[in-house]
Amino acid sequence: MGAPPSRRRPAAGNIERLISLTLRTGVLLSVAVMFAGIAVTFAHHPDYFHSRPALGELTQSREIFANTTGAVARGVREMRGQSIAMLGILLLIATPVVRVAISVVLFAVQRDRRYVLITAVVLALLLTSLMSGLGE
Amino acid sequence: MTPLLFVLIVVGISFVAGFLGALLGLGGGLIVVPVLTLLLHVDIRLAIGASIISVIATSSGAAAAYVREHLANIRVAMFLELGTASGAIVGAYLAGLVHPRWLYILFGAMLGYSAVAMLRGIHATPSDEPPGALSDWLRLNGAYFDHATGERVEYPVRRPLLGLGMMFGAGTVSGLLGVGSGALKVPAMDLGMGLPMKVSTATSNLMIGVTAAASAGLYFARGQIDPFIAAPVALGVLAGALLGSRALKHVSSERLRRLFVVVLVIVSVHMIWKGVL
Numbered sequence: 001m002g003a004p005p006s007r008r009r010p011a012a013g014n015i016e017r018l019i020s021l022t023l024r025t026g027v028l029l030s031v032a033v034m035f036a037g038i039a040v041t042f043a044h045h046p047d048y049f050h051s052r053p054a055l056g057e058l059t060q061s062r063e064i065f066a067n068t069t070g071a072v073a074r075g076v077r078e079m080r081g082q083s084i085a086m087l088g089i090l091l092l093i094a095t096p097v098v099r100v101a102i103s104v105v106l107f108a109v110q111r112d113r114r115y116v117l118i119t120a121v122v123l124a125l126l127l128t129s130l131m132s133g134l135g136e
Numbered sequence: 137m138t139p140l141l142f143v144l145i146v147v148g149i150s151f152v153a154g155f156l157g158a159l160l161g162l163g164g165g166l167i168v169v170p171v172l173t174l175l176l177h178v179d180i181r182l183a184i185g186a187s188i189i190s191v192i193a194t195s196s197g198a199a200a201a202y203v204r205e206h207l208a209n210i211r212v213a214m215f216l217e218l219g220t221a222s223g224a225i226v227g228a229y230l231a232g233l234v235h236p237r238w239l240y241i242l243f244g245a246m247l248g249y250s251a252v253a254m255l256r257g258i259h260a261t262p263s264d265e266p267p268g269a270l271s272d273w274l275r276l277n278g279a280y281f282d283h284a285t286g287e288r289v290e291y292p293v294r295r296p297l298l299g300l301g302m303m304f305g306a307g308t309v310s311g312l313l314g315v316g317s318g319a320l321k322v323p324a325m326d327l328g329m330g331l332p333m334k335v336s337t338a339t340s341n342l343m344i345g346v347t348a349a350a351s352a353g354l355y356f357a358r359g360q361i362d363p364f365i366a367a368p369v370a371l372g373v374l375a376g377a378l379l380g381s382r383a384l385k386h387v388s389s390e391r392l393r394r395l396f397v398v399v400l401v402i403v404s405v406h407m408i409w410k411g412v413l
Contacts, residue, residue: 015210016203016204016206017204019203020200020201020203020204023196023197023199023200023345024200026196027193027196027197027374030370031371031374034363034370034371035367035371037363038143038364038368038371041364042139042140045139048138048139049138049139049140050140051138051139052137052138054138054139055137055142067356067358067361082363083363085363085364085366085367086361086363088367088370089189089356089363089366089367089370090356092189092192092193092196093189093352093353093356094349095192095196095345095349096192096195096196096345096348096349099196099345099346100217103214114273114274115211115214118214118215119214121218122218122221122346125218125221125222125225125350126349126350128225129221129224129225129350129351129354130349130350130353
């Protein structure tokens, strides 16, 4: 009762700061992991610094790259540079999804039912799409 | 070309794409794909896979700054993401049914139309049309601080349902072509809903990430994401987007709008050319 309204309901500015923080954290984390992945790739393959044919295997290959989270996790455990870079990419893909998920919680805390509903529907659509993609 | 040189060139090109993308509300993918395929002879499927990752990178990198500076309208973004997310799912489904040639031509034509509409908009007087009951109910109307003029600008949001419909279209294109389709999102808000250009650009950047994340899952599952290409593209684009988002507040809306029209025309010709070829 005694607390000012701004204490009970987080101001819109707080929501914006948290969303900004989520995006920045996800981006910084994925940058660090992707950079490490590329660095490890070059460390394991010194010929990449001067060999021309090596590029063909990396960019023209018709083989399918790691396309399950399990394959990426195995590669990371074996310290494979490309798998580490892929982990960074997966973190980047997850960033907007986490942003929407956090928004649902923030609007709920604000008791903004309209936006809890809107954001929850967006999250459901996003997860449905991701799941159907990973399930192919 | 050695792998080292390849990585350095890809990072450099992606940096430029990210900078322009952040300034214009584009994902940068429309610049990255032609350069990767035409200049560096990368497999188109892998180039598109890298593009969709760069789209998420641009969006998140630029949006973090825009949201903090209250330039992006979070409520408008959340409301319109209903349209882009469902559109992206429909688009991803349609992708298997329609020949890509027609999609390129259709997209190019839409971009050309947007450019013409935008050019006309430069000389248009602001509409006096009231925001309407739905905008009030959703509390979409907002305000931002314009660094170029040093004034706080309050703006009403008009025709939210028209915007939602246009976003469904933008989401469908995004799911079909693997692009962020910021080139469609910005006109939808700027021309369709009467938002200030800077707010449209910033809000578009915030929304693009969600749309692209939905398609990225599919590209990953299809094995179209080569980490050796996608990671340097994402790193370059992120650095460029960071710089671009800082430059945005110092550029005047009018100049930005003209620059945007030029980019729309170039991309439009590129898309139609690709479809006809």
